[in-house]
Amino acid sequence: MRGVRSMTTLPVAVAAAVTLTASAGIAHSAAPAAESPSSGVGTTVTSSIADSPARPSALLSPSASAADQEAAIAEFYTDWKSAFVRNDCQDDWYHVYSPDAYEPYVAEGQGYGLVITAQMADVDPEAQQLFDGILQYVLDHPSALDPDLMAGAQDLSCNTTGGQDSATDGDLDIAYGLLLADAVWGSEGVHDYHALAVRRIDAIKRSEVHPDTRLMELGDWAHPEWTPELYWGSRPSDWMLGHFRAFREATGDSDWDTIRIAHQDLIETLQQDYAPDTGLLPDFVQDTGTDPKPAQGQFLESDTDGYFSWNACRTPWRIGVDAVESGDPRSVAAAQRMDEWIKQSTGGDPNQIGSGYRLDGTRYATGSDAAFFAPFAVAAMSNPESQQWLDALWAKIVATEVDPDTYYAASIQLQVMLIVSGTGVTL
Template sequence: MDLTRTKALPIRHGKPKVLKMLLALALLLPAGFGIPAQTSYAAGISKPFPQQVDYPGMIKPSHVTQNAMNKSVSDYYDYWKATYLKHDLSSLPGGYYVKGDITGDPEGFKALGSSEGQGYGMIITVLMAGHDPNAQNIYNGLFKTARAYKSSGNPHLMGWVVADSPKAQGHFGSATDGDLDIAYSLILAHQQWGSDGAVNYLDEARTMINDGIKVSYVTTNNRLNLGDWDAKDALNTRPSDWMLSHFRAFYEVTGDAGWIQVIDNLYSVYDQFTAAYSPTTGLVSDFVVGNPPKPAPEWYLDEFKETNQYYYNASRFPLRVVMDYAFYGDPRGKAAADKITGWIKTKANGSPANIKNGYNLKGTAIGDYATAVFVAPFISAGTADSANQAWINAGWDWMKNKREDYFSDTYNLLNLLFITGNWWVPEGQAEQPIINLALNKPAVSSSIEGSGFEADKAFDGNLMSRWASNEGSDPEWIYVDLGSVQSISGVTLKWEAAYAKQYKIQVSTDSSGTPVQWTDVNSTTDGNGGVDEIDFSPHNARYVRMLGSERGTPYGYSLYEFEVYGTSSP
């Protein structure tokens, strides 16, 4: 079973007036993430611009050369940097910020920027290192500001407003999207420059993810709330925060499979929402509330009237969802991108210039002009299918020279980086790398739910696949053949929602090819799902089995991954 704005409205966040040991291996990236040969590398930079990655299954503009696209991006960055990147804070010398208007109450301060802009700027700066020789200094200055302007609710997060006053530092609550981008940028920064300098980017990322984002934003129902002022059981969420590929990077650096559960749940929320409210368009509203999910009402949280429509928050979603397909190959990301693209191409009669700045969920325009924060994500979504080549070419021509305001220009630049392959994928950075002896080894199970849920899916290193047994039966089991006798001392079970309440871990050294004699090495009677990391005294084993005797749900047993750890052959 599968449990599975007006013309100058640039930013939407306001504090509402109402108010673990890492054992996981990194996810395997799809084949084809080769980096082109570089004639030279700037000192200390591992991925200098341009990287010009060709994402598997994706297309780029075909009527211009890669060099021309790179030049357009670097020119746009130079313009963006000169226009919006500032370091004039008298209250924080050396602190950089991205200057942009806000909506919401600045509570007596003169707002200069936001955590949202800070996150965007930090991602952009990392990706442009190599073109910009000062990129790391700028990045560190942006990070300095993010840390100084900590949230009033959780000090591991950033307050949503930047203002030139020491009293603004620690005064404001947070906004989810800014912190997600900031934490993700720290992972990129570690990949780009390493973490042995003035800032330990990887440690900062892990702390922010584990002690900030996970603690304050991930709800008990595996959604994302709106800020650290929001409830942990909240059912309100903002689709512009559904940064699915970010969450895979969070998983890779923390080993916390809970991030995969968040991804799965958000895809489920999207499917439920669109089936009920936008089956033709695939659009989502600026805010989604309730269970089952539905559009928020107008004027939700006093933000603006169109909070129930596809407006200046939701306009960012197509980029976020297509990135999950481009970077990690999730077909759900492609399905969403294809539906949205199919609708908007028809609606705009094949011309990106005809896109409007707002639609209701059925696809009727509520806006009256084209702006990049709407156009650019629709073009990015189209890169998931070669049938959209003319659309991508026309969109590129529209985007590359568009100059508007902070919000549109900044999001336009992020899309330009993605479309040209200059937004690269950070590699996994798990601490204490330990060999998963079961990875890609033969497996056998007592049953399978159906095609696509075979035993080997629990040993493929891919948290987008899983083994599932028949529903409603006990006992059930799954075992792996390590190929030879190994000394093992632990397993990690990454359960899907259908988990075992009572189970045993057993080992066998039978040489017959079909193990008969099993030895218990661990027994659990109070399993509650999630990730079970089980250590035991070293045992020799060729076969390792999970024997489930009592289900924790009415369904069956289901594992995303069954990992086996040890040190050497006996």
């Protein structure tokens, strides 16, 4: 569970929401945190993945045949859906179950679910039904602070709990998933996906983008009076550069260019000043208005908040996907920096990728987890010298089965597989 100190200056109406969650995302570990309810979702995938072009600016793809990649994704998705997609609470709701998060249902998981089901539109005949059910769940669980965003967390009965305010990563993926849905199904059905996406994008800009730094805030609860230290914090795994490009395209709002560039500037600064040999980014950044730096000690969650840990493990994927989709030289350079270091530090053996590093590259945790090793495959696609390494990563990924106790790793792994294989929609 996320450890967030109580803020005595908050208004009473929102104090409980911010104190329990400070919904900056989900604290993850290798151990499950809740018992699993029974699944109400079918598990059969009947169609095959359509041929998809390589990512527009990717320099590499796995050497495995397209048929083998398709089969691996279809099998993994079937197992992921069976393990984590549920409709326990209400007939028109589906929701992604998160046994390893601090609550059974979290906004992050619903964002993952929307992105994944939209990407699987050509594979799963249930995809739009599942998407619409997850979307309805999102719409029926608004943030108490900005109702155009999602409340961060719900219990097993699907009642919003301490996470009454928003989680930035969940909202970003929810908005992006809506844009994917508009691209694959159009917006003439039950839901106007495009209109809902634009409404949520505007809310993200209004409530989750810092007005001075233009960096992503930790949630709509970040406030100069309520949470003064956290107000000047940001989380690199929320720096979804490709999402920002899609938001610019969908809304025509050039502020999203400014927002993206602010994040690219800070990525470059952090890599140069704090991780020149590794390119690793920390879980959290503090003092963004004055002297941005990796979090010192326990900033929001734990004493590893300034390390490449359970949040930052996503950054090779988030930055890497912008590199291989947009070809932006700054994103390519940032992704290649991480790729070169991890490849060399492991001797080209993905089994040597640890589950937590200090920014200088020293490991502070042992064990192998897909949340850490899978994202490096996306970064590898940007580097022309990494074919053998990418193939080794892909082999490890496809050999790693869904663990029903670890939704976080499985959801990241599936999204990485979709990107690396070139499957799904490109915005």
